[in-house]
Amino acid sequence: MSQEIAVIGSPAFTTGFQLAGVRKVENVADDEKDDDLDAAVEAVLADEDVGIAVMHDDDLAHLSRGVRQSVEASVEPTFVTIGGGASGASGLRDQIKRAIGIDLMDDDDDASAADTEAGD
Incomplete structure (x- = not known):
């Protein structure tokens, strides 16, 4: 069974996702976020x-x-947060790690891969 992407936020935030084909949208106006x-x-x-x-x-x-x-x-569902600036790639890395249970970009794997390539 395929699952869908949902987007939650202000209409200004969700519009781009809707234009890209995301059908499940929860619009919450900025002045109503604390309540809704x-x-x-x-x-x-x-x-x-x-x-x-x-x-x-x-x-x-x-x-x-x-x-x-x-x-x-x-x-x-796995929640992915975007924007906010400071977290950047490390924030996305942490979200992926939390979602699937492993760190796909583990530094130890990078080092061992480099060692393997150097030996070839």
Whole structure:
């Protein structure tokens, strides 16, 4: 069974995803995030058709503690946060590691691969 991508956030954030073909969208206006973002995230968590949920990193601050913990612990759907600047590639790396359980970019693997190539 294939799963879908969902996007949660302000209409300005979700529009690009909709144009790219994402059909599951939870729009929450910026001035309503403190009141409505928890419900939108819980709806996505409960949707069995969603495999990946995308949010803006800054929106995590609007979530209640319980919902934020659910997002951080969720494997299916896997929540991916983008934006926010500082976390960059290392933040995405941590999210992938949490989702699949291994670090695909483990530095030890890179070193052993370099040693193998040098020996050839």
